[in-house]
Amino acid sequence: MRREDWSTAIGRAVEHNVPRTMSVLEKYPYVVDLARELRRAKEAAVANMDEFIDEAMAAVKSLGGRAYLAATAEEARKYVEGVVGRGRLVVMGKSMVAAEVGLREALREAGNEVWETDLGEFLIQLAGERPSHIIAPSLHMTRERAAQVIRDRLGIDVRPDPADIARAAREFLREKFIKANVGITGANAVAADTGAVLLVENEGNIRFTTVAPPIHISVTGVDKIVPTLHHAMMEVLVQAAYAGLYPPTYVNLVAGPSSTGDVEQVRVSPAEGPREFHLVLVDNGRRAAARHPVLREALLCIRCGRCHFHCPVYRALDGDWGIQPYSGPMGVMWSAVIHGVEKAGPHAVLCVHAGTCREVCPMGINIPEVINWVRMQYVNKVAGGGKR
Amino acid sequence: MRRAVVESWLKALGDLLIGNLRSTMLPLPIDKGLCTRWAEGLGVPRGGDTIIYTSCLYQLVPAINKLVSLVGAASRVPELARRAPLGLMRALTRPDEAEAERMSGVVRRIAELLRRSGVEFGYLYEEEPYSGALLYELGFEEAFKEYSAVVARALGRARRVITIDPHTHNLLRNVLPKYQRLDAEVVNYMELIKGVKPSGVVEGEAVVHDSCLYSRYLGLRDAPRRLLDEAGIARREDPYVTGVATSMCCGGPVESINPSLSNSIAAARARDLSRLSKTVVVACPICLGNLSRNAPSGVRVVDLAEAIS
Ligand code: SF4
Numbered sequence A: 001m002r003r004e005d006w007s008t009a010i011g012r013a014v015e016h017n018v019p020r021t022m023s024v025l026e027k028y029p030y031v032v033d034l035a036r037e038l039r040r041a042k043e044a045a046v047a048n049m050d051e052f053i054d055e056a057m058a059a060v061k062s063l064g065g066r067a068y069l070a071a072t073a074e075e076a077r078k079y080v081e082g083v084v085g086r087g088r089l090v091v092m093g094k095s096m097v098a099a100e101v102g103l104r105e106a107l108r109e110a111g112n113e114v115w116e117t118d119l120g121e122f123l124i125q126l127a128g129e130r131p132s133h134i135i136a137p138s139l140h141m142t143r144e145r146a147a148q149v150i151r152d153r154l155g156i157d158v159r160p161d162p163a164d165i166a167r168a169a170r171e172f173l174r175e176k177f178i179k180a181n182v183g184i185t186g187a188n189a190v191a192a193d194t195g196a197v198l199l200v201e202n203e204g205n206i207r208f209t210t211v212a213p214p215i216h217i218s219v220t221g222v223d224k225i226v227p228t229l230h231h232a233m234m235e236v237l238v239q240a241a242y243a244g245l246y247p248p249t250y251v252n253l254v255a256g257p258s259s260t261g262d263v264e265q266v267r268v269s270p271a272e273g274p275r276e277f278h279l280v281l282v283d284n285g286r287r288a289a290a291r292h293p294v295l296r297e298a299l300l301c302i303r304c305g306r307c308h309f310h311c312p313v314y315r316a317l318d319g320d321w322g323i324q325p326y327s328g329p330m331g332v333m334w335s336a337v338i339h340g341v342e343k344a345g346p347h348a349v350l351c352v353h354a355g356t357c358r359e360v361c362p363m364g365i366n367i368p369e370v371i372n373w374v375r376m377q378y379v380n381k382v383a384g385g386g387k388r
Numbered sequence B: 001m002r003r004a005v006v007e008s009w010l011k012a013l014g015d016l017l018i019g020n021l022r023s024t025m026l027p028l029p030i031d032k033g034l035c036t037r038w039a040e041g042l043g044v045p046r047g048g049d050t051i052i053y054t055s056c057l058y059q060l061v062p063a064i065n066k067l068v069s070l071v072g073a074a075s076r077v078p079e080l081a082r083r084a085p086l087g088l089m090r091a092l093t094r095p096d097e098a099e100a101e102r103m104s105g106v107v108r109r110i111a112e113l114l115r116r117s118g119v120e121f122g123y124l125y126e127e128e129p130y131s132g133a134l135l136y137e138l139g140f141e142e143a144f145k146e147y148s149a150v151v152a153r154a155l156g157r158a159r160r161v162i163t164i165d166p167h168t169h170n171l172l173r174n175v176l177p178k179y180q181r182l183d184a185e186v187v188n189y190m191e192l193i194k195g196v197k198p199s200g201v202v203e204g205e206a207v208v209h210d211s212c213l214y215s216r217y218l219g220l221r222d223a224p225r226r227l228l229d230e231a232g233i234a235r236r237e238d239p240y241v242t243g244v245a246t247s248m249c250c251g252g253p254v255e256s257i258n259p260s261l262s263n264s265i266a267a268a269r270a271r272d273l274s275r276l277s278k279t280v281v282v283a284c285p286i287c288l289g290n291l292s293r294n295a296p297s298g299v300r301v302v303d304l305a306e307a308i309s
Helices: A003-027 A029-046 A049-062 A073-084 A096-103 A103-109 A119-128 A143-152 A162-179 A207-209 A229-243 A285-290 A295-300 A313-314 A328-339 A341-348 A356-360 A368-388 B003-024 B031-037 B055-076 B076-085 B086-092 B097-116 B133-138 B141-155 B164-180 B211-218 B223-229 B259-273 B285-294
Strands: A065-069 A088-091 A115-116 A182-185 A189-191 A197-201 A216-222 A248-255 A276-282 B048-055 B160-163 B185-188 B206-208 B277-281 B301-305
Touching: A003 A029, A003 A229, A029 A295, A049 A065, A049 A276, A065 A073, A073 A182, A073 A216, A073 A276, A073 A341, A073 B211, A088 A103, A088 A162, A088 A207, A088 B133, A096 A103, A096 A216, A096 A276, A103 A115, A115 A119, A115 A328, A119 A143, A119 A368, A143 A162, A162 A207, A162 B277, A182 A207, A189 A229, A197 A207, A197 A216, A207 A248, A207 A285, A207 B160, A248 B133, A285 A295, A285 B277, A295 A328, A295 A368, A313 B259, A328 A341, A328 A368, A341 B003, A356 A368, A356 B211, A368 B003, A368 B141, B003 B133, B003 B141, B031 B055, B031 B097, B048 B097, B055 B086, B055 B259, B055 B285, B133 B141, B133 B164, B133 B277, B141 B164, B160 B164, B164 B185, B164 B285, B206 B223, B211 B285, B259 B277, B259 B285, B277 B285, B285 B301
Parallel strands: A065 A276, A088 A115, A088 A182, A182 A216, A216 A276, B048 B160, B160 B185, B206 B277, B277 B301
Antiparallel strands: A189 A197, A197 A248
């Protein structure tokens, strides 16, 4: 990526996103109250994580779905590979945890055709690039570059215009949705009491991914579990508002495989939607973090991506701050959760503790304090904390 | 920067800071006279119940500016920085005389503002230690813990300590109490001065560049604004440039770790501010140094204490 491209792209994004989010919160002040209530619910979920994991998995099973707890990225990949098999067509709705565990590459290597269906993810998949923002992964791409990528990789003629780029992607992906054998999504929230999975989006690709293919797999972190469906609903509303689009265009609720009771009230499965539903809950460092007095805070993050736009370091580092797919202030915390202090340290030492991220975080996470803790542990390890 | 390079630079930087702090209570090898120059001829008593605590931070800025211009090279070859004899480091960080004079001037103006507001205070002169803020902010917690005893001891005899910069104020307010007992009340000079007038340095409108620490960690976001208003200096505000959650950092805290990052943060900040006014008012020596170095031409960065009198 060229430096000027990033400056243009981040400049435009901040200009569009920051005022929009502020006006959403001003117009719908109850969302701010919901965020506070959600924080308390998530604190409870993190404090009793193992019990909530058990409860959520049992609930999914009672709905006729399957639930799997993956301790590591590798276990998550293995399980999903087992469900998908080989030579299949897989569509993916944006899942950061899928990216964290390297799912797309693994499925491709196993001989499947895999397509990202979120426009931003689709663009960076085509370009072979890395995501630069957690909910706008192609943030670094200007419209000119996005159009170029589509022309080069798909041979489709498209103008450097956001609407025309969206049209080209839609036409290409429509056929993939219809033919796909498996749909893979993430989850914004998992309700422990009911086993329901909630997904919020604006494009409609997740809705397609969750209903069109005969198998739906939701891959998400154990930190996404909240006590009840009521809280899960809160989480999607809060996430959407703090991401700057409210109301969100679609909220998808998935509670097990599709079914119908229309013939004599006998419940049979599948109906029009998938015949199989799998929930893959990924640990990968989260359960240890839940027991940690400082890192625990990171698990409250609902991935709204707002802290990025208010962070001077993220903006100056061309979006390349934190270990992929996590970036920005939340990304530095999450790098520590997943990869440990030593790998996250070189990122943490670049924090300027501006404190702007903390001001805007819906979960009230004291992000600079978490990062400072990572920095101190790291400096202590590599430079003896300055002890001689 | 590669991880190994970051790590050896951190070690070298830690050695440089800690070595100097141990021998002189200053983080860089500068002449102590630079710290106390501002007080010449003012007749400020030594010590006392109420003291002004400069932490020598304003006075260090010219040396820090020099260091930052070297860090780019030094962090790539940390061995050079580690092995460089003290005399060489001293020569390399020797401050520019005009800058040194300006910084002493800012501290002198602050002292005069306090006096004119009826605040009486003493000063520790060459016994005044640097606060150690840099150690803490860079993550050298162990070394800071040790050094913090020096600071607590030096300030321990005062009942009231007046800080003049945000890093020192934050250190005494939010950090030191975690490691040491400090009974003295800590106040900032901006909270004490009143009846101010324009100095004539700012012509027309100005824009405030907030110190992150004053604004978001210390509840002093309004203090510089109140003083500018009192002096009748018009200020430009924009909710997306000077708001609590939108006013970006000057990049200062990473200047000794990654100067190019620090400079690009500063340049972006200076650019945003310059759209509101060609005169930027800061209330922090680090902001002053960093924004001045990176301001687009035609943009002036002045300290609050230079803008009012
Ligand atoms: S840390 Fe807070 S602001 Fe940043 S993505 Fe997470 S919830 Fe949003």
